[in-house]
Amino acid sequence: MSGKLPWMKFYPADWSQDTAPLSLAGRGAWITIVCAMWRSEDRGKLSLPLAGFCRLLGASEAETIAALEELSVTGIASRVTEADKKVTLTCRRMVREFNSHRNHALRQQRYREAHQVDAQVTGEKSEVRSQKSEEDKNKRAQAPRSLSRKFMKPTAEQVTEYGRQIGFKLDGQTFCDFYESKGWVIGKSPMKSWQAAVKTWKRREHTPMTRPIPRKSYAESKTVIRDRAVREIVLSLEASKAGAVSNSDYQDAITAMSDKYRDAPGTLKEALEIIKGRQRSLVKV
Numbered sequence: 001m002s003g004k005l006p007w008m009k010f011y012p013a014d015w016s017q018d019t020a021p022l023s024l025a026g027r028g029a030w031i032t033i034v035c036a037m038w039r040s041e042d043r044g045k046l047s048l049p050l051a052g053f054c055r056l057l058g059a060s061e062a063e064t065i066a067a068l069e070e071l072s073v074t075g076i077a078s079r080v081t082e083a084d085k086k087v088t089l090t091c092r093r094m095v096r097e098f099n100s101h102r103n104h105a106l107r108q109q110r111y112r113e114a115h116q117v118d119a120q121v122t123g124e125k126s127e128v129r130s131q132k133s134e135e136d137k138n139k140r141a142q143a144p145r146s147l148s149r150k151f152m153k154p155t156a157e158q159v160t161e162y163g164r165q166i167g168f169k170l171d172g173q174t175f176c177d178f179y180e181s182k183g184w185v186i187g188k189s190p191m192k193s194w195q196a197a198v199k200t201w202k203r204r205e206h207t208p209m210t211r212p213i214p215r216k217s218y219a220e221s222k223t224v225i226r227d228r229a230v231r232e233i234v235l236s237l238e239a240s241k242a243g244a245v246s247n248s249d250y251q252d253a254i255t256a257m258s259d260k261y262r263d264a265p266g267t268l269k270e271a272l273e274i275i276k277g278r279q280r281s282l283v284k285v
Helices: 012-018 024-039 050-057 061-073 092-114 116-142 156-165 172-181 194-205 222-240 247-256 267-284
Strands: 045-049 078-081 086-090
Touching: 024 045, 024 050, 024 061, 024 092, 045 050, 050 061, 061 078, 061 086, 092 116, 156 172, 156 194, 172 194, 222 247, 222 267
Parallel strands: none
Antiparallel strands: 045 086, 078 086
8 A cells, every 4th residue: 555644535526527427326436446556556556357347336237337438438447458458447536636735745854954964053052051041040149149129117206307308298107108008009019118108298389270170079079169269269369359349359269269169060159149149149248
């Protein structure tokens, strides 16, 4: 048996199309011969005397001759009758596929043989790299490890003193209590430098808050928010104006607070009406 494949490819669509011209007896004879060709030493070819084909097909001599003639006439198989009266049938497709498989195997073998020397050289280089890697590991193991700086919690006095050094008035106890409640973490990472955290507090202290306060953060009613706006406007006017207050002064105060109360529409307008109403009441009295 040639090759190492114990199985044979079979394409039902091709079989039905190629054997369409054959009779039922011709199809049965052809599939039997194809299986014998697959087991043949010269795959795709079968050479037997007429008596051998008769035994293979289990048919009489007349039936065997008719089947071989049908295969040859329809072009299903190539038939050659030799001088010793042996009949050779060839399946062209099986020969073609077997040659392709064998050539592919030969190409793989030649490739392995050609690259065998390269593989040996690569193996030697890998061994050298492995030795160098082991040496590097030993050197790193013998080298003294640099001790990482461990974070130490500051005292309230240290925080206050450091804030004074950078020009930031900070209650050190408030700072320590805040981060103690959080486990001395910033976000989800452990704190590495409390001095950097103090500087961050300083930057936030001197950064103006321009973002409007969202209405959803208030639990108070609309009336409470309006009363707060009234107080803020009055305090703003009292701090900036010692005498009578004009309409433009009211408008300036409202404009200054418009961003803060942007999410509470109508609040400043209602506050202004309340203030003017109070002013009119005072004038009448």
